[in-house]
Structures are given as C-alpha cells and as structure tokens.
Amino acid sequence: MLMLLIALGFCPLTEAQQPDSVIIRSFFTEALSSAKAYDDLRYLCKNIGHRISGSAQAQRAVEFTYDRMKAYGFDTVYLQEVMVPQWVRGANETAFVTGNGSEILQLHVTALGNSVGTGGVAITARIIEVFSLKQLEQLGKAAIEGNIVFFNRPFNDAHINSFDAYRDAVDQRVAGAAEAAKYGAVAVVVRSMTHSIDSFPHTGALQYPHGVKKIPAMAVSTIDADMMHGWITQNKELKLSMTSYCEMKEDVKSYNVVGEIRGTIHPEEIITVGGHLDSWDIGEGAHDDGAGCVQSIEALRLFKVLHIKPARTLRCVMFMNEENGLRGGKAYAQQALLKNEKHYAAIESDRGGFAPRGFSVEAGADTIRKMQRWLALLTSYGLDKIEQGGGGADISPLNPLGAVLIGYVPDSQRYFDVHHAASDVFENVNKRELAMGAGSMASLLWLLCRYEF
Amino acid sequence: MLMLLIALGFCPLTEAQQPDSVIIRSFFTEALSSAKAYDDLRYLCKNIGHRISGSAQAQRAVEFTYDRMKAYGFDTVYLQEVMVPQWVRGANETAFVTGNGSEILQLHVTALGNSVGTGGVAITARIIEVFSLKQLEQLGKAAIEGNIVFFNRPFNDAHINSFDAYRDAVDQRVAGAAEAAKYGAVAVVVRSMTHSIDSFPHTGALQYPHGVKKIPAMAVSTIDADMMHGWITQNKELKLSMTSYCEMKEDVKSYNVVGEIRGTIHPEEIITVGGHLDSWDIGEGAHDDGAGCVQSIEALRLFKVLHIKPARTLRCVMFMNEENGLRGGKAYAQQALLKNEKHYAAIESDRGGFAPRGFSVEAGADTIRKMQRWLALLTSYGLDKIEQGGGGADISPLNPLGAVLIGYVPDSQRYFDVHHAASDVFENVNKRELAMGAGSMASLLWLLCRYEF
Numbered sequence: 001m002l003m004l005l006i007a008l009g010f011c012p013l014t015e016a017q018q019p020d021s022v023i024i025r026s027f028f029t030e031a032l033s034s035a036k037a038y039d040d041l042r043y044l045c046k047n048i049g050h051r052i053s054g055s056a057q058a059q060r061a062v063e064f065t066y067d068r069m070k071a072y073g074f075d076t077v078y079l080q081e082v083m084v085p086q087w088v089r090g091a092n093e094t095a096f097v098t099g100n101g102s103e104i105l106q107l108h109v110t111a112l113g114n115s116v117g118t119g120g121v122a123i124t125a126r127i128i129e130v131f132s133l134k135q136l137e138q139l140g141k142a143a144i145e146g147n148i149v150f151f152n153r154p155f156n157d158a159h160i161n162s163f164d165a166y167r168d169a170v171d172q173r174v175a176g177a178a179e180a181a182k183y184g185a186v187a188v189v190v191r192s193m194t195h196s197i198d199s200f201p202h203t204g205a206l207q208y209p210h211g212v213k214k215i216p217a218m219a220v221s222t223i224d225a226d227m228m229h230g231w232i233t234q235n236k237e238l239k240l241s242m243t244s245y246c247e248m249k250e251d252v253k254s255y256n257v258v259g260e261i262r263g264t265i266h267p268e269e270i271i272t273v274g275g276h277l278d279s280w281d282i283g284e285g286a287h288d289d290g291a292g293c294v295q296s297i298e299a300l301r302l303f304k305v306l307h308i309k310p311a312r313t314l315r316c317v318m319f320m321n322e323e324n325g326l327r328g329g330k331a332y333a334q335q336a337l338l339k340n341e342k343h344y345a346a347i348e349s350d351r352g353g354f355a356p357r358g359f360s361v362e363a364g365a366d367t368i369r370k371m372q373r374w375l376a377l378l379t380s381y382g383l384d385k386i387e388q389g390g391g392g393a394d395i396s397p398l399n400p401l402g403a404v405l406i407g408y409v410p411d412s413q414r415y416f417d418v419h420h421a422a423s424d425v426f427e428n429v430n431k432r433e434l435a436m437g438a439g440s441m442a443s444l445l446w447l448l449c450r451y452e453f
Numbered sequence: 454m455l456m457l458l459i460a461l462g463f464c465p466l467t468e469a470q471q472p473d474s475v476i477i478r479s480f481f482t483e484a485l486s487s488a489k490a491y492d493d494l495r496y497l498c499k500n501i502g503h504r505i506s507g508s509a510q511a512q513r514a515v516e517f518t519y520d521r522m523k524a525y526g527f528d529t530v531y532l533q534e535v536m537v538p539q540w541v542r543g544a545n546e547t548a549f550v551t552g553n554g555s556e557i558l559q560l561h562v563t564a565l566g567n568s569v570g571t572g573g574v575a576i577t578a579r580i581i582e583v584f585s586l587k588q589l590e591q592l593g594k595a596a597i598e599g600n601i602v603f604f605n606r607p608f609n610d611a612h613i614n615s616f617d618a619y620r621d622a623v624d625q626r627v628a629g630a631a632e633a634a635k636y637g638a639v640a641v642v643v644r645s646m647t648h649s650i651d652s653f654p655h656t657g658a659l660q661y662p663h664g665v666k667k668i669p670a671m672a673v674s675t676i677d678a679d680m681m682h683g684w685i686t687q688n689k690e691l692k693l694s695m696t697s698y699c700e701m702k703e704d705v706k707s708y709n710v711v712g713e714i715r716g717t718i719h720p721e722e723i724i725t726v727g728g729h730l731d732s733w734d735i736g737e738g739a740h741d742d743g744a745g746c747v748q749s750i751e752a753l754r755l756f757k758v759l760h761i762k763p764a765r766t767l768r769c770v771m772f773m774n775e776e777n778g779l780r781g782g783k784a785y786a787q788q789a790l791l792k793n794e795k796h797y798a799a800i801e802s803d804r805g806g807f808a809p810r811g812f813s814v815e816a817g818a819d820t821i822r823k824m825q826r827w828l829a830l831l832t833s834y835g836l837d838k839i840e841q842g843g844g845g846a847d848i849s850p851l852n853p854l855g856a857v858l859i860g861y862v863p864d865s866q867r868y869f870d871v872h873h874a875a876s877d878v879f880e881n882v883n884k885r886e887l888a889m890g891a892g893s894m895a896s897l898l899w900l901l902c903r904y905e906f
Contacts, residue, residue, distance in 0.1 A: 384837035
C-alpha cells in the first residue's frame with residue numbers, strides 16, 4: 001500500500017477505508033448501471049428544451065436542476081443571482097440567393113447569437129466570398145462597400161482534435177461582422193463551424209466591439225456554402241437576400257445553481273465541478289452543455305449514494321450564460337472573492353458527452369506530472385491523458401483565486417457535427433458515453449480530495 | 454535518428470526517406486481530408502444494403518469492392534472462390550404475447566441467424582423465463598417441456614468494455630435453442646444482445662450441434678423483454694405465439710475479394726488486413742462490418758495515393774461469411790497453406806467504425822512489449838493501448854501459419870446499440886471516426902513493414 005502511494009507521488013490526505021481503485025470502480029459501476037445522468041438529460045432536453053439566457057426555459061432549467069440536487073441529498077443547495085443579456089431571435093430568419101437575377105436557392109440559415117436583425121425587412125446585396133479576415137482587408141472598401149460578405153473558410157479536416165479546427169475557423173464567426181462593417185458591408189453570412197457537410201446551420205456568438213457598426217450576421221449550412229462557392233467560381237453574380245428579427249434586449253435576472261457536499265477534513269477548501277445551464281435557442285443543448293450539467297450533478301450524487309465522504313468541499317455549479325456573456329462564471333468568481341473563499345481546484349465539462357479521453361489542466365509542469373501518476377488508476381476507463389490545456393470558460397474567472405483549472409476531455413470527433421445546431425438533441429447523446437464522463441469526473445474529484453498537489 | 458530507432462526497440466528493415474512520424478501524419482491527413490472510406494461505405498450501405506452470405510447483395514458487394522480495389526490501383530486484385538451457407542429469412546417473422554388469454558403485446562422480433570422457422574405456422578405455448586443455461590438445467594424437463602423458453606439475462610452495464618458484456622450474455626443466443634430443445638422446449642425467444650433499452654431486435658447466429666433437435670429461435674427487443682418480465686413477475690400466465698419462415702438452404706458459391714500491393718524488399722512476406730463483407734440481413738451492415746471493409750481498402754489506398762512503398766506485401770481481404778460460417782476466413786487460410794505462403798501478420802477491423810483506442814494482439818509478452826514502443830508514434834491519434842487480446846474471427850485461421858494476429862480496437866461504447874440490428878445503418882457511422890480507423894490501420898501496416906518483430 002505504501003509502495004502504491006509513493007508510486008502515486010502524493011501524500012494521502014486521509015486514511016481511506018478502501019483503496020482508490022475500489023472507490024473509482026464503484027463510481028463507474030453506479031454511473032453505468034443507474035444511468036441517472038441520462039434520465040436527467042432527457043428531462044432537460046425533452047421536457048424543457050433549449051434554454052438561452054433570459055428565457056422561460058432557462059428559468060425552468062434553474063428550477064429543475066435545483067430540485068435534482070435537493071432530491072439527491074446534497075448538503076446545501078442554493079441559487080446565485082446574476083444579471084444576463086437577453087438576446088431574442090423573434091420570428092425565424094430567412095435567406096435566399098439569386099444568380100444572375102433569378103432565385104436559385106433558399107438557404108438553411110440561423111442568425112448568429114448577439115447579432116442585430118434586419119428588423120424584418122429584407123437586405124439584398126451582392127455576395128463577396130472571402131476566406132479570411134486578412135483577405136477582407138486586402139479587398140478593402142472598394143470591393144466590400146454595400147455588399148454582403150460571405151466568409152467561407154472551411155474547417156481543416158486534417159486536424160486530429162476537432163477543437164483545433166474550430167479554433168482555426170471561428171474568427172470568421174466571432175469577428176467577421178465587425179470587420180466587414182469597417183469596410184462598409186451591409187451584412188455577413190458565415191459558413192457553419194462544422195466538419196460535417198450537411199444542411200444544419202450552426203449558430204454561436206459574434207462580438208461587436210465598441211464603436212463598430214452593428215450589421216446583421218447569419219450562419220449558413222455547409223452544403224449551401226459549397227453550392228454558393230460553386231456558382232461564384234462559375235462567375236455567376238450572386239445576390240443574397242436576408243430577413244431576420246433578432247435583437248438584444250435589456251438584461252434580466254437569472255441564476256447560477258449551486259449544490260454542495262461539505263468536506264470532512266478541509267471543508268474550507270472548495271473544488272468546483274460544473275457545466276453551463278444555458279444553451280443556444282436551437283436544438284436542445286444536449287451535448288452543449290446539458291451533458292456537462294447532468295454529469296456534474298451526477299458526480300456529486302455518486303459520492304452521496306455510495307456514502308463516500310470527500311475530504312474537501314465539493315461544489316456542483318450550473319453556470320448561467322456561458323454562450324453569450326459568461327455572466328454566471330464571472331458572478332461565481334466574484335462571490336468567491338467577496339467571501340474570501342479558498343478555491344483548490346475546478347473541473348468543467350463543456351466539450352460534449354462523449355467517451356472519456358482524459359483531462360486538460362491549467363497548471364505548471366510539476367503539478368501535471370504529479371497528476372499524471374494517477375493515470376495508472378484511470379486508464380482502464382479510457383482516461384489515457386492528463387495534459388496541459390484549458391480548463392473551461394465558466395471556471396476561467398477562478399484563475400486569479402489560485403484554483404487549478406481542469407477540463408474534462410471526451411473524444412472530440414463528433415462534437416462539431418451538432419455544436420450550436422438543431423441536431424444537438426438528446427438522441428445524439430449515448431447513454432454509456434455520458435455515464436462514463438460522470439464516472440471520470442467523480443474519480444478525479446476523489447483523487448483531488450484525497451491527495452495534495 | 455538512431456536514438457529514436459533504439460527507443461523503438463526495432464532494427465529498421467529499410468532506410469525510410471521520411472521519419473515514421475511524417476509517414477503516419479500523412480496517412481491521417483489524407484484519410485481525414487479525402488474521406489474516401491466514408492464514400493465507399495455510403496455506396497455499400499445505400500446502393501447495395503445488407504448482404505447476407507449467398508444473397509444477390511453479397512454478390513454485388515463482391516463486385517463493388519473488387520472494382521474499388523482496381524480503381525485505386527492495387528497491384529493485383531482477384532476473387533477467391535468459397536462455398537457459403539445460404540440462410541434465408543423468407544417473409545418477416547411475427548410474434549405476440551397473450552396474458553391470461555388476451556393479446557397484450559405485438560413483439561419486435563427477428564429470427565436468429567441459422568434458425569429453423571415455424572414454416573409459416575404459428576407456434577403457441579406458455580413462456581418460461583430463465584436467466585441462464587444453468588437455470589434451464591435446474592428447471593429441467595418438468596418445467597420446460599412443451600413450452601417456449603424466454604432467455605432474459607440482460608447485458609451487465611457495469612462492464613467498461615461493452616464486448617465483455619456481450620461475452621457474458623451471448624451464450625443465451627448461441628446455445629439457448631439447442632439447450633432448451635434438450636428439455637423439450639418448442640421454441641425460444643432471447644433478449645437482444647445490447648446495452649440499449651429500445652425497440653430494435655438484434656439478430657445473430659445460433660448453433661445447432663449435431664443430434665440436437667432444431668427448434669425455432671427469435672430475438673426480442675429489450676423494451677419488450679422488460680415488459681414481459683414485468684408481467685411474469687405479476688404472475689400473469691404469458692403465452693407467446695410466433696410465426697416465421699426462415700430456413701437454411703443448400704450452400705452456394707461466393708467469393709473473398711483480395712487486393713495486393715507488392716512488397717519492395719520481402720514480397721514473399723504477407724501482411725493481411727481485412728474485414729468481412731457479409732452482414733446480417735437487417736440494417737445495412739454499416740458498422741458490422743462495412744466499416745472494417747472500407748477501412749481495409751482505404752489503408753492500402755493510402756499507401757498507393759501517397760506513393761509509400763511497403764517493404765512487405767500488403768494484402769487487403771474482404772472475407773465472406775463471417776456471420777454464419779466463417780467459410781471465407783477458413784478458405785483464405787487454406788489457400789495460404791496450399792500455396793505455402795509466408796504470413797507475417799494480419800489485422801482485422803470488426804469492432805465498428807468508432808474512434809481509435811488501440812490494437813489487441815495475439816502474441817507473446819515480448820512481441821507486445823516491442824510493439825508498445827510504437828505507441829509514442831501513435832498516441833496523438835488516440836491509439837493509446839497495444840495489449841494482449843483477440844485478433845478477429847476471419848484472421849483466426851491464420852494462427853497455425855504463424856502470423857501475428859492483430860485486432861483494430863475502436864471505442865466500444867456504442868457498438869452493441871446497433872450490432873445486428875436495423876439501426877446498423879450508414880447514418881450511425883461518423884465520417885471522422887471511420888477515417889481515423891483507416892489511418893490507424895495504415896499506420897500499423899507501415900510499422901509492421903518497417904520493423905522486425
């Protein structure tokens with residue numbers, strides 16, 4: 001036993017009744033057998049549905065997850081008030097393309113989150129296709145003014161991790177409208193952020209920096225984007241006509257939902273585990289991030305139902321407003337600072353409910369090397385890597401408080417097939433993959449409670 | 454460079470023009486970017502469909518894959534004749550349950566492969582639920598005779614690898630009918646082999662050993678099985694009425710499809726890579742084993758299109774009749790023996806087209822330890838484990854020839870959701886996961902060519 005502890009490179013905080021391997025096995029057995037996370041996700045997706053910040057569904061999701069944490073017997077459950085932006089789509093947007101004057105394609109589009117609308121009036125203009133912000137700059141005002149810019153740089157399929165493909169393409173969605181406006185564009189349409197070639201448009205946030213003209217922006221499905229590209233290369237003069245009704249309203253009151261299991265030895269040391277409760281207003285927010293929410297609740301439920309007592313305080317948080325403001329994450333860290341709380345570590349699950357691969361950690365090489373010794377306990381569950389990398393958006397404001405930030409890393413191949421799209425529904429989440437993630441998170445919580453960094 | 458080779462623990466067979474890491478990266482880049490395997494699988498699933506041994510579709514699949522190998526420029530492509538059993542379903546089977554005399558449930562059923570039918574005449578009898586062959590034996594003739602045995606032991610969800618759950622439950626499907634017949638049962642119905650609780654019945658082979666009475670057997674969906682169990686525990690007298698039309702006909706002629714790229718240094722040393730071309734006669738055989746077939750073809754295409762020359766001869770084989778006879782695998786090994794071929798290694802992909810996890814190897818600890826040093830080159834592609842384990846059914850007859858048998862191991866969580874069911878369709882295969890598997894297999898072929906065991 002001593003040898004094993006030395007091998008793990010940690011001084012144990014407590015004399016556990018059972019070996020770590022037995023505790024971890026019990027988490028996975030219970031998570032896979034009871035499938036509570038899957039049941040909770042079904043309710044969140046099918047009885048509530050998508051839940052953009054400020055919506056009635058977001059409020060229902062607050063109440064549902066509060067009730068679940070109560071029902072599972074967490075020691076303390078409470079709400080944390082937070083003001084959130086309220087972006088509303090209004091009626092469904094439409095767009096179509098004309099080629100040399102006649103309508104040739106009704107597009108599959110979705111307004112980008114935070115975008116202004118056209119006020120229900122059609123904007124019609126010539127399409128200028130570009131593949132980068134750089135190219136936009138090169139074309140300049142002469143080519144862009146009065147036109148609609150079509151950002152069409154696809155995901156680079158050669159990336160192994162699909163988040164790398166997202167990272168390389170997403171500037172078009174986030175900054176495309178603001179940059180195009182500088183050169184006099186009247187609107188933009190952006191190729192959907194996905195590897196998949198299909199008819200689903202994928203929304204997501206854009207940003208209008210201060211002082212920049214706000215022009216309407218939509219995402220278009222990859223099949224439609226490829227068709228438009230084909231016509232443009234055939235020298236067809238393409239015009240696009242778009243109508244949308246979205247607008248940003250006044251901030252409204254909402255909540256983070258917080259549930260705790262009090263630590264037995266160091267109750268003052270908090271380990272946060274969470275996901276974000278809000279989603280975009282299409283699909284059901286099943287992978288993004290219903291999965292992370294129900295897994296976080298499940299991770300604490302596993303401790304409760306198995307009568308496993310954590311040495312440190314475990315706090316499960318349903319963050320509000322990750323998608324278009326991060327207000328929940330910021331408010332949570334602000335409260336922590338005000339109360340002078342000691343935040344030891346935080347885990348976020350916001351990369352989908354897929355099969356486990358490992359964890360990414362925002363910490364120095366020494367800490368990560370120590371954590372990597374835990375892999376011997378984790379590898380039989382598909383957790384093969386603990387590597388330097390981002391924790392997660394919602395927990396990022398905890399960085400100044402000294403918490404070690406950790407991201408749960410599931411397999412990335414399918415995430416962007418459904419991310420921010422109507423296809424992000426319960427049916428596309430696998431029961432076992434979801435449960436394996438919850439077991440993974442509970443196991444890491446256990447190890448974080450049991451050993452010192 | 455020398456250091457790296459020493460680290461890999463192998464003496465390189467050739468002076469490669471490029472480092473292994475560059476070759477491997479090129480395989481994945483091409484596989485992910487061109488997505489040829491996905492296109493080939495679409496054709497196999499959508500233009501041909503399911504393809505049970507002896508069917509017209511199986512013959513079309515032979516012709517299609519032969520044509521693909523020719524089109525991709527393999528050095529030699531040929532057919533290998535093999536006689537296969539021809540089990541035919543006939544009209545769709547039906548079954549319903551009566552409780553205390555009145556019909557209460559129309560069941561979702563599928564005849565088990567190789568099963569005799571009822572000849573289109575309903576068999577009606579009382580249902581006796583059992584959970585194991587052992588329990589059947591304990592109940593004996595007194596309880597079983599004249600009745601229909603309902604095997605209802607579910608998958609054990611606590612298993613991490615879903616193949617372990619399959620292994621623990623599948624005796625009911627394979628041997629249930631034969632064992633029940635010994636005690637005078639008139640038919641059996643078997644709970645579907647899946648973790649999923651849904652309405653899809655899953656077929657699969659049963660065996661009638663010589664001298665045992667052949668009684669009809671069907672699989673029933675897990676939801677229906679759970680409902681029947683509920684009624685039985687309420688002491689309802691359940692009767693089942695089943696009608697089926699299936700029968701085993703005379704053997705017919707079919708083929709393995711074989712394509713080769715000749716080795717540059719040891720052309721006489723053959724490395725086989727394959728999957729099985731036949732499938733069950735429901736669904737589209739997309740994961741089982743269309744995926745393995747198109748990945749095997751793609752693995753060789755990657756060498757061709759990237760102008761990478763293998764030191765040993767690579768042979769891609771579409772095995773016929775894995776599902777209900779293994780005639781293709783046996784014929785292939787028999788031919789190899791007759792021709793005195795030297796079989797160095799063989800890789801089979803027959804666990805679905807999911808994200809890569811590693812390889813399982815039938816070899817001694819020394820060989821496996823050596824191969825594990827390759828993991829440094831493979832881990833960034835999700836290939837984290839090379840472990841002792843089975844190669845695959847079709848390549849297993851190559852064992853006496855001394856070949857090292859290797860199974861490609863993708864993530865197992867979703868496989869039995871679709872295995873042998875109507876849900877095993879193209880739509881349930883992910884383009885990137887499929888391509889990653891092809892890249893994985895090509896990479897291992899490269900390393901097997903480049904180094905000695």
